[in-house]
Amino acid sequence: MSVAWPTRLDEAVDAAAATPGATLLAGGTDLAVEVNAGRRRPVAVVALRRVRELGEVQITPAEVVLGAGMTFSAIAAELAAAVPALAAAARTVGSPQIRNAGTVGGNIATASPAGDTLPVLAALDASVELSSTAGTRTVPLRELITGVKCTAIRPGEVLVRVRVPPARGAQQFLKVGTRNAMVIALASAALVVDEERRTVACGLGSVGPVPVRPVEAEAFIAGEIDWGRLTVPEAAVARFAELVAGAARPITDHRATAEYRRHAVAVLAGRALRRSIDVISA
Ligand SMILES: Cc1cc2nc3c(=O)[nH]c(=O)nc-3n(C[C@H](O)[C@H](O)[C@H](O)COP(=O)(O)OP(=O)(O)OC[C@H]3O[C@@H](n4cnc5c(N)ncnc54)[C@H](O)[C@@H]3O)c2cc1C
Known part of the structure; x- marks a missing residue:
């Protein structure tokens, strides 16, 4: 060689x-x-x-x-x-x-x-x-x-x-695995909340053959955030998480079931959203 x-x-x-x-x-x-x-x-x-x-x-x-x-x-x-x-x-x-x-x-x-x-x-x-x-x-x-x-x-x-693009607003990355370190993601979510453009972009990992963009969830939540006060109703966060789960296309394998991955990615996306709003409103 x-x-x-x-x-x-x-x-x-x-x-x-x-x-x-x-x-x-x-x-x-x-x-x-x-x-x-x-x-x-x-x-x-x-x-x-x-x-x-x-x-x-x-x-x-x-x-x-x-x-x-x-x-x-x-x-x-x-x-x-x-x-x-x-x-x-x-x-x-x-x-x-x-x-x-x-x-x-x-x-x-x-x-x-x-x-x-x-x-x-x-x-x-x-x-x-x-x-x-x-x-x-x-x-x-x-x-x-x-x-x-x-x-x-x-x-x-x-x-x-x-x-x-350089950061505007808040960015988060959250990942879940079978342990806390040295772990392959069972599900992951990245969130970019752009305060200036009033947009939310989300990327999901380990829940599809390629990275997933839940575009319906992104458009929905961007319309629900009160960009003036930087708040979002809890019911809207829950609906956002549901839409994220709906966009995921996970498989069941030796690491996790598709159902677990779908649930986990929705929890991560909702959590990332709450954290992002906390960061930009602080
Ligand atoms: C113990 C262990 C734990 C790991 N944990 C994680 C983890 O938590 N998260 C995670 O995402 N990954 C993890 N990985 C996987 C791996 O570390 C990553 O995917 C890493 O980014 C691979 O980069 P590399 O530079 O080592 O690529 P290499 O192994 O050198 O190359 C990987 C492939 O990319 C191609 N390639 C590399 N550079 C280029 C280039 N510039 N242009 C075109 N093709 C290129 C190579 O030809 C090869 O096909 C882990 C791996 C190990 C062994």
Whole structure:
């Protein structure tokens, strides 16, 4: 097996193009598991860890642009103010070792329904930049993730950056699992309450093959919030949670039943909403 260690982005893109079928390696926290289990046998690897551009972040009033190689630890440390829900999601991932190695780009490219950054990025209407020797294209996350562990990333493409809007109002990320740490989400919810635009955006994880946006629930609750006083009736929160449950498409597996997941995600969304209103009204 050949391993390329590019240090610049153009070298990484060239290396990915030079060996058809080359596997990109970022933190290795998903890939190594696949290799160890015998599910993947890379013939050639392009290691991205030394590519400095992939670890960079730019925060402007208009946009936050994260390098795909940003680790969960870096996101938690550097983006707590700019993208609080993403920082909160990053803090819940695995253990310190996993957070120090695992990257947002790897989380997106793996496209697991339980990927913790995905509901946040869905709620934020994130888009990603993909580069290859053919050029660069920008793809909305909702089009990039096409199914369970399936993406529209083409062979030879490197996920380079993730673009999200900067925080306005309040953001929350909540996750439930079978224990408190080192746990795969059974259900997760991200909520973005934008006080300025008077909108609510919600992303749900682990309750569908791709991150779910409960658009009916979002529109309903945005119409129920008293944006002047920053209050919301408890009956409206309950209806919001019901609509969220209705939008979820969970499965039953060895971790949880579909019924439990549907109930849990509704509780999380209602809780995230109450917390968001508390934050912006404080
Ligand atoms: C013990 C343990 C606990 C975990 N806990 C969690 C958890 O709580 N929450 C969670 O969401 N995940 C968890 N994970 C999964 C994993 O850590 C994340 O999905 C992580 O984001 C993967 O990133 P990585 O950099 O390690 O990717 P890698 O393993 O290096 O790569 C994963 C896939 O993405 C591709 N890839 C990587 N970078 C790029 C790029 N820039 N462009 C294109 N393709 C790319 C690779 O080719 C590969 O197919 C856990 C894993 C382990 C082993």
